[in-house]
Amino acid sequence: MMEVVDIDDAVTGIRTLTLARPDRGPLPSFTPGSHIVIEHGGGANAYSLTGETAAPREYVVSVLECLDGRGGSRWIHRGLSVGDTVRVREPRSAFAPVLRARRHLLIAAGIGITPMVSHLRSARRWGRDVQLLYIHREGRGAYADEIKALTDHARFFTDRASFVAELVAILAGSPFGTHAYVCGPGPFIDDVVALAIDLGWPPSRIHVEHFGGELAPGEPFEVELVRSGETFVVDSGVSLLEALEAQGKTVPSMCRQGVCGECRVPVRSGVVLHRDLYLSQAERDAGDAMMACVSRAAGRLEVDL
C-alpha cells in the first residue's frame, strides 16, 4: 500500500501523483523506463515512473484521464485525494535504455512522454548522448520544464507536419549505434516505427512502449470452461482474466495490458477478438490461445480450463 502525498493538476487532463510509503521509508530503485501498476476497483493500470530512479523515497506518475476507458484513470482523477492509500505493485522494467547505444533518440507523443523523463534523468547522470522529439497538443505538454532542465537536446512540437519533417531528418541521419525509443498512442507508435523501418532502421534499434490509453470496454460474452463445464458471462468493461479470478480460478498474470504473455489461456472454440500485443499473427490465426487480460470474444467462447 502506498499513500498519495501530493497531487499536481497543473496540465489540463493530466494528474500527477506522488506516492510514498506510509512510513516514508526508501522504495526499490528502478531502471529508467520502468512502470508501476496501480490497482483500482475494476482492475489495474500501468503508469511510467517519472521521478528519481535510485533509492527514491517517492514514486511519481502522471495519468491522462481517459473518459472512455475502463475507469482507472477516471478514479485517479476524480476519486483520489492527498492522504488516500492505493495498492501499487513494484516497478517493472520493459523499456530500458540500451547501455551500449552511442546515442539515445527518444520519440514521444502526449502522455507517452512519461517513460522518457526517467530516461533523460539517467542520460544526464551518466553523460549519455540523448535527443528527444516530443509532440503534444497545445497547452498539454506535461513535464516541459523538467525536460528543459534535464537536456538541451529536446525539441517540442505542437503540429504534426513540422514534427514529421524533423523526425524524418533525424531518423535518416542518426549516427550508427543510435537506438530509438518510442512511446505514445498505438497509431503514433505504428507510424514512427513504419517510418524508421522505411529509412532502413533494423528492429533491434527500435524500442516501443505501448501505453496507448485504455481499451474500450467491449461487448459482454459467454464463456464455458470445458473441463469443469462452468459457464458464466464476462460483462462489458470486465476482462476475461478478472472474470476467471472472480470465479475462483487462478490464472498466472502480470502486466494485465496484453504485453507480457503470462495470462495466455487455451481456447477450444469461439471467435476471439485479439487485443494484445503479444501473440504473433500466426498464433492468432491458429485461434487456440488468447490473452485473458485484454482480449475478448464475439459470441460464445470455450476455454480449455
Place this chain on the structure above:
Amino acid sequence: MSPPLELTSIPPWAVAPLCPDADLTGRHWTVLAIGDDDAAAAIAAEWNDQITAHRPDARPRVHVVDDAGAACEALDADLADAVVGWRLLLAGPAHTCLRVRARALELGAGDDEITVASTEVATREILCAHCRTITTARVELTGTLPCAGCGCKLFVYYHVSRRLGTHLGFAAAAHHRGTQ
C-alpha cells in the same frame, strides 16, 4: 552428447557454406569479400547487383580484401561516418567472417545488420582456454588438435565467442592434469 547446433553460439554459416540474398531492408551497405579465390568476390558482385536493382540510387561500398585484418580496417573506415540504416554484407571463409563479425559487433552492429555468406567452413580458429593462444587449423567441431602455444591436446567445443570470433578449445584430458 552434442546439443543441436541451433541452440549453441555456432552460427549455421560456420558449419555449412551458405549464400543468403543481400539484406535489402537497409539504405546504406558495406559489402566485404574476403579471400584469395574468386568465390567471395563473386558473391559480393551478386549482392551489389541485388542492391542496385532494388535501389538504383544506392552506392554500396564494395571491398575485396585478402584477410580478416584488411576487412576489419575497411569496416572501421566505413563505420566512422555511417548512419543507422547501414548493413554489412560479408562473404568469405567462415573463420575470417567470424573475426570480422566480432569487430562489427564491437563497433555496435546488431545481428540484424549483418549478413554472412561462407565460402569455406573446414578451417577453424581455436582459442586455447589454458594459454589463450589461437590455433588456426582444419578441424571439425568436437575434434581435437594440439595447441600451437602450450601443446595441450585441445577439444574443439561447440562454442564460438561473439567477442573474439574464435571457437573454444580446452584440454581434452584437463581433469587429469590437476590431480597428478
